[in-house]
Amino acid sequence: MTTVVLSRDIEIDDDVRGLLWSISDLESLAKLIAVIALGQAQHAARIIRELEPHGPALSDDDLYAGARGQMRVRGQTEQQRDISRYHRDGFLFECISWIVARQEANDRTYLKDPHISSTTQGLDGLSIEMDPVEPIVIRATIFEDKCTEHPRQKFKQEVLHTFHEHHDNKRKPDLVANAVNLIRESGLDGSAAAKAAANVLDRKFRIYRAALTVDTSITTTDKRRKLFKDYNGLKDITKPQRVGATFVVDGDLREWFQTLADLVIEMLSEFEVEHV
Secondary structure: OOOOEEEEEEOOOOOOEEEEEEEOOHHHHHHHHHHHHOOOHHHHHHHHOOOOOOOOOOOOHHHHHHHHHHHOOOOOOHHHHHHHHHHHHHHHHHHHHHHHHHHHOOOOEEEOOOOOOOOOOOOOEEEEEEOOOOOOEEEEEEEEEEOOOOHHHHHHHHHHHHHHHHHOOOOHHHHHHHHHHHHHHHOOOHHHHHHHHHHHHOHHHEEEEEEEEEOOOOOOHHHHHHHOOOHHHOOOOOHHHEEEEEEEOOOOHHHHHHHHHHHHHHHHHHHHHHHO
16 A cells, blocks of 8 residues: 555544654655546545556546646635635645545545535545444544644634534534445445444544644644643543644645645646646
């Protein structure tokens, strides 16, 4: 299996499992994101599992134009360009989060694809793990991924709010609908998939994973503890069910993601020459 984003356990506190993400191969990351931006996340999953060589499964001029557009900052005003940049960087970070989850997945794990459209609302990410044999969900992981210069504020005001709504099952329709779509990939039909999805509403089968970009000031246990403070407000679950992941960016956050976006565009150009 190709490991493009490294993920290792780090200490936070007695209530939260900590993860630290880092990039092992920036060019390979850009290639995977290029494939995802072409609307081919499932093919990217096969690349990660080393079942396919790098490159898209389907090539088309319009696909490349759309993927490049996804990587570019647009807008006539500074405010419009800022919004475009935040959406673009959010997509890139969501791809990083998805790649981590895909690397850790087994053959009975089904993942919601990253949002291709920046206007798409709803779950940042969802992972469903089925029993090795039985048509039963044994784990449902809800992802909240935030690419931000203000990680504590984002976690406190947005991530925790969303997680509490899920914890209280206030977002049942969205969660169940997404779970059913993923479970159907296991071969179950609509009714059987709906029945299998029942466990996603049970807290004991659920994991919450918050992923945040941070700068180099948040690299100690104490700083991470403060960043994820109040996570234990999600009651009646255990430490492994509250995951706090940090992705440390050394330098300007937006410049780092601009560099990544430029590299993705470069990979798209290489793919286009080879495959169109």
